Amino acid sequence: MDEDSRYEAVRSRDGRFDGAFFFAVETTGIYCRPSCPAVTPKRRNVRFFPTAAAAQRSGFRACRRCRPDAVPGSAEWNVRADVVGRAMRLIADGVVDREGVAGLAARLGYSARQVQRQLTAELGAGPVALARAQRAHTARVLLQTTELPVTEIAFAAGFASVRQFNDTVREVYAATPTEVRAAAPRGSGARRAAAGTGIPLRLAHRGPYQAAAVFDQLAREAVAGVEEVTGRPGARTYRRTLRLPYGTGIAAVAERTRTPRPGTGTHPGGWLDARVHLTDPRDLTTAVQRLRRLFDLDADPYAVDERLAADPRLAPLVAARPGLRAPGAVDPLEVAVRALAGPAGAARLVQRHGKTLDAPSGTLTRLFPEPAALAEAAGGTGAPLTALAAALADGALRLDPGADRDDARRALVALPGMDPDAAAVLCARALGDPDVAPPGVQVPDAWRPWRTYAVQHLYVSGELKR
Template structure:
């Protein structure tokens, strides 16, 4: 995805309606006051009327409204934020997880280890918007989706999207979309109006988890089925039409999420693969957890990856070329709960199931086979003190090892290496899954440097082809 850093290249991407760059940048039209994604099907504006922005928040901050035709706010965020390990990348991952909504800019800065002024300066300098504006844009998008795809009451939508008050919600929606919440609901596409319904406790809130480019759900669901821990997860249905369900521990309460294997596909006017979505449902005990729950599912299913960049690099390798051609868009699954994944990477599936039954918190309202939350690190540290598992759990509980969305990957790797008894292969799994590191090479297999910076994806191709075993 290189080669679009200059304005001429970006304009060419707009002129050719290239869906590969949706979310990588946005363009706005001075004469209309509207901003769009590069693949917008509208007539291409004249070059001198176009401005480019790194984020939707920057376009909104400059006074532009989201296009109602291409809905630029709905595209996956730039894949950079999942790949980059610097302060901006870490900040973007935490903003997506709802840290600013819950803890403010001061909380974000404290987690990053910088002053609020430094964080503001770095984000504004690179992205054209500070943390408050970026979080505001995220809230507005979440609210619009709920307005147009569910029958939830407007007040409930305001708090589910992360707004502090209904008044703030109304003011933001008018500023971003030049429409009231009621007008946005009435303007929903016909398919959205037909499908819209008030969520029920069993159905949950219906969602479309968007991805860019091709997506191969089969190997992801194979892995999730292989490692599913009873009581916390289950996978049901025949291959190609499976549903993955799991329990979630969230900042304000608990949740149950379900994601379907079958993918939906968007249309494009250029013939390029524009992306699509996975259908999901989320049932929450507190609606304020919606944004966080969605982002954790996105990380688990690796929905913000850039398959074009990955496939281009790995497809140039003679060994991997036929594997990439057979499975374009193969992803590197992450984790819905990084601390849980770390414990499971060490313990294995059977031992993890024992831990759930013995130490996991039972749900107030179990749903079928989903009965428990995975035990918290602090509980495991007390229960299993004289073991590597206890040492890892204690390090997670006291913050010695930090694996959350804004974790510093290098610091986390060093902290994991200091846990007594934790071997390099387990550390590699934790880095790949819990930290979302796209470039991990575990000890053992021959992993050439030419696969950088996508070695995690290369190994997933080998596993999907049966050349490596799932661990």
């Protein structure tokens, strides 16, 4: 898009572009999402930015009406396999907060200076500024949805000091942390949770979302002890345990999709209600991003559906299920075990090697085993799975959000006994590659770069069997 087409999107309050870019108004000093319902500014007063961090870096503060920090992530980072795309996925997972810019650069295989230069040149902000914008959003969520003391929120959001936290919140929201807490929107679901009830969240998505198909798949694949799906179709809840950098968590996501109230904007997306219980609040950012990957919430269904609907074979499938998503993963090893051993085999491994939760929640009693635990396990897992766990444990294979997809694909197929179908599943789900076709399935080039979604349509419609 050029700036004129971006302005047309702003004039029409087109929510298809929420998260794809941001606009700021020089006369007010505020930046917004494209679907902001406020009065459309004059073209000469508008500036455009690829990220919220770039707008903040230029001195603009977030709009209190459209809350631009709450938009879905840009779908571009799901598609791109270059260093910028990989960096954005890692920053979203909280790597800069945990390991600093040096850790981010090491994971990418570049120097810190190279990473800084590439991100700043393309996105208008370096890794520190991008992480800082994410911290500010996490802080707002915690301020408006929990009763945690402000000091605890500062460190839970990833800030190094309370002063840094206060300065950032004032700069981004033009308000003190106390004022941000007091400004929680009424009736929006952002009410503060009572102690012990977890952190309520809205997991935003753009465009239509076929929740039933996603929950059907999660229910079919659920690993006992780690996952469960309860309730009747249309009103189900998916619950699971999470192994996180600082502690553990239990997440619950509701099937019913929700849309904004009339008059709050015209963006055609919505959100899934969720609740996360964490042993350490510092894991909130990582937990949210892993749930977003699992539910494929940052996808661009408009781009996917437009390409796939042009094919006569897929057109009726897209018409029947617009916005179909391809679920990802919160743990690449979990996906591998299910692909190689099935849900029942995975459940047996969980009972043998999974760490028991300090406080079980209903049928959720364990964490999925770490790679090292399965690599050391004798027998029962099979050579391919043992080899894969060992490769993940020693770093020979990386399937994290910032992994180089080509390197990971080569390492996967080189593992002894690795099943090609399982390797394809791992590339699509663990790596989030939107353009994967299973071996033996005739997939035309016209479906690129969305072959993962095309195959998902074939599976959900019953044309292909899992």
